[in-house]
Amino acid sequence: MKVKMCALALSMGLVLAGNVRAELVVVANKASQVAKLSAEQVSDCYLGKSTDFLPVDQEKSSPLRHDFLEKVASKKEAQYEALWAKLEFSGKGIRPKALPSDAAVKKAVAADPNAIGYIDKAAVDPTVKVVFTLP
Amino acid sequence: MAVSQFLRGNFIAACFAAASFGLPAAASAAPGPASDSPLQVIGFASIVAGRTFDSPTQADYVGQSTIRGRNCPCYVADWTNGGVYDGDLSLSPESRAGIQFTYTATRDLHFVAQIVTRGSQPKPSVQWAYASYAVDSHWEVQLGRKRIPLYYYSDFQDVGTAYPWIGTPPELYGWEVTNYNGASVRYKNKVAGVNLVTSIFGGAETAHDSPYYALYNPGQTRVRWRDMIGADLEGSRGPLTVRAVYMQANVDTYNATAEIDDSARLRAYGVAANLDFDDWFVLAEATRLTRTYDAYRISGPALTVGAGYRWGNWTPFVNLSRYNENSTDRDWYDPSPYKRASFTLRYDIDGRSSVKVQVDRFLDTARNMGDNAKVVRVSYDLTF
Numbered sequence: 001m002k003v004k005m006c007a008l009a010l011s012m013g014l015v016l017a018g019n020v021r022a023e024l025v026v027v028a029n030k031a032s033q034v035a036k037l038s039a040e041q042v043s044d045c046y047l048g049k050s051t052d053f054l055p056v057d058q059e060k061s062s063p064l065r066h067d068f069l070e071k072v073a074s075k076k077e078a079q080y081e082a083l084w085a086k087l088e089f090s091g092k093g094i095r096p097k098a099l100p101s102d103a104a105v106k107k108a109v110a111a112d113p114n115a116i117g118y119i120d121k122a123a124v125d126p127t128v129k130v131v132f133t134l135p
Numbered sequence: 136m137a138v139s140q141f142l143r144g145n146f147i148a149a150c151f152a153a154a155s156f157g158l159p160a161a162a163s164a165a166p167g168p169a170s171d172s173p174l175q176v177i178g179f180a181s182i183v184a185g186r187t188f189d190s191p192t193q194a195d196y197v198g199q200s201t202i203r204g205r206n207c208p209c210y211v212a213d214w215t216n217g218g219v220y221d222g223d224l225s226l227s228p229e230s231r232a233g234i235q236f237t238y239t240a241t242r243d244l245h246f247v248a249q250i251v252t253r254g255s256q257p258k259p260s261v262q263w264a265y266a267s268y269a270v271d272s273h274w275e276v277q278l279g280r281k282r283i284p285l286y287y288y289s290d291f292q293d294v295g296t297a298y299p300w301i302g303t304p305p306e307l308y309g310w311e312v313t314n315y316n317g318a319s320v321r322y323k324n325k326v327a328g329v330n331l332v333t334s335i336f337g338g339a340e341t342a343h344d345s346p347y348y349a350l351y352n353p354g355q356t357r358v359r360w361r362d363m364i365g366a367d368l369e370g371s372r373g374p375l376t377v378r379a380v381y382m383q384a385n386v387d388t389y390n391a392t393a394e395i396d397d398s399a400r401l402r403a404y405g406v407a408a409n410l411d412f413d414d415w416f417v418l419a420e421a422t423r424l425t426r427t428y429d430a431y432r433i434s435g436p437a438l439t440v441g442a443g444y445r446w447g448n449w450t451p452f453v454n455l456s457r458y459n460e461n462s463t464d465r466d467w468y469d470p471s472p473y474k475r476a477s478f479t480l481r482y483d484i485d486g487r488s489s490v491k492v493q494v495d496r497f498l499d500t501a502r503n504m505g506d507n508a509k510v511v512r513v514s515y516d517l518t519f
Contacts, residue, residue: 049323049330049371051272060486074413076445081486085297085518088177089235090290091247091263091277 023121024064024072026132027106028053029113037116037131043073045116047083048093056108056117057096064102068118071134173239178519180232181295183302185212185512186224198471198503202350208506210497212302214309217346218255220510227254229302229512231293233262243269251293255346262293262314275321283315284336284367287378287407287420295516299418299452300479301493304439306458307405307422311347311358315340329372337364354392360384360401378407386426399426417442418454431464443479450481471504473497488517 026042028034044050046057046068058065060077069075075083087093099105105117110127117128124130190208202209205221212218218228233251240246249263265279282290292303292313302308317338324331341359348356365382382403389396405422418441425434441454454477460470479493495510 044325044330050325051269076413077486078445078448078450078483078489079411081518082297085179085294085487086291089179089233089249089294089297089518091265091267091281092290094175094237094239094245 022064024067024118024134025121025124025130026116026118027109027124027128028116028131029109030127030129031113034131039072039132042116042132046073046096048087053116054112054114055096056105056115057098058105058118059098059100064118064120067134175237176234178232178234179294179296179517181230181514181516182226183229183512183514184224184226185220185228185510187220187222187508187510190508193502193506196502196506198505202505208508210495210508210510211350211505212305213255214305214347214350215311215313216253216255217349230254233293235263273322273324278318280314280316281319282313284334285380285382285403286405286422289313294518295514296487296489296518299441299443299450299481300454300477301491301512301514304454304456306437306439306456306475307420311345312340312342312360315360315363317363329370331370333366333368335366339363348390352390352393352395354390356388356390356395359387361387374411376409380405397428399428401426414445431462431467433460433462433468435460448483452479452481469503470501472500473504474500487519490515
């Protein structure tokens with residue numbers, strides 16, 4: 001019985017731990033006139049359809065990147081790479097720069113009035129402002 | 136033999152080495168919102184090996200016994216660059232590598248140069264060399280050497296990772312020139328939820344020793360597409376992308392050996408429609424090229440339709456294509472229509488490299504250009 005209780009507690013713990021995920025937000029420069037962006041507007045920027053903002057990406061090792069591509073841009077990794085291969089090699093766009101951390105993204109966004117980037121909500125600080133939160 | 140010939144004097148191997156050891160570092164300095172360097176260096180490469188198999192000569196075949204030194208039955212995979220497969224395994228017909236340099240002078244002005252080498256060509260060629268100026272977030276002007284945007288995949292038809300086939304369908308993507316020197320203006324905007332991109336372009340191009348004409352004729356053929364002008368419009372919303380294009384040019388062709396010296400008025404129309412869901416996708420494109428000479432007219436309606444399914448890292452893809460060529464005077468020009476069915480299996484190693492296997496069944500309908508052939512190819516594609 002004790003063993004069963006331990007197993008139950010462990011499995012519940014694992015489930016709870018599994019639910020503790022980074023909350024993804026898109027941040028813009030504090031000076032930006034834009035207060036809010038839709039998922040489609042954000043997606044358009046990262047897929048080369050809009051040049052209204054300068055998107056900053058995260059490196060592949062980032063745990064947020066998979067969620068961002070799947071839930072905001074609605075693309076799989078291979079689709080996203082194929083799209084940017086198409087745009088880059090046809091002179092229709094330059095791939096968003098990929099940075100190694102939330103801190104690096106915040107620094108880049110804070111330095112450019114047109115930039116946007118996605119980071120963990122917990123990393124938001126007064127140097128940037130949130131314009132989109134992944135539901 | 137074919138392998139060593141291909142690698143000798145060619146920088147595809149060098150590009151692979153650069154991709155592995157050096158250029159990723161340079162590419163990481165790509166210009167963007169947080170870039171340090173104004174120079175971006177990126178590249179692509181495809182190593183393609185292929186051969187025909189189970190392809191006996193048909194009794195009613197009336198065409199050449201060899202094309203570009205390949206024994207028929209044979210398969211022309213790349214008409215523009217003269218890439219032909221026969222029963223011997225070869226790397227040369229479609230293997231290629233390219234390096235692209237982008238120098239961002241200001242946020243609105245950048246310069247692009249792309250150099251491509253091919254197994255089918257003796258030396259590298261400049262595919263792109265242009266300056267691009269973004270007037271605002273909607274308008275862009277480009278001046279220099281670019282790809283003719285005749286088809287949906289024209290701009291990036293050398294970049295194997297960007298599409299599901301081993302190579303773009305030759306029924307459509309197979310003319311004597313692919314680039315032009317001139318200017319283009321592009322406008323993009325979002326209207327009623329539709330992402331629209333439209334451009335007009337104009338210029339000229341000369342191929343001094345056209346590999347395309349070498350498929351048909353002895354000696355060197357000089358082809359000039361002059362007074363080229365065209366426009367395209369592409370709209371996308373959700374999974375659907377639709378594109379239409381029109382282009383016209385005057386084409387002069389000269390070959391002293393084959394005694395060719397003629398001019399034609401070229402007109403081209405095309406539409407493409409792609410549906411791309413999360414897993415399923417459908418690619419369709421139809422074009423019609425017409426060349427009007429003084430004495431006769433040739434028209435070439437072409438169609439390709441394909442469907443694929445993304446299953447994890449695997450993407451099986453089936454494709455049907457046909458090229459219907461018509462001539463108003465068969466004494467002047469005997470048409471060479473053909474059909475093709477293919478199955479491709481792509482495996483994405485990672486986002487930037489993939490391996491593909493493709494089997495084609497090619498039907499030389501008029502039995503005058505290569506004969507019926509089955510082809511198997513394997514490719515390794517990467518971008519860096």
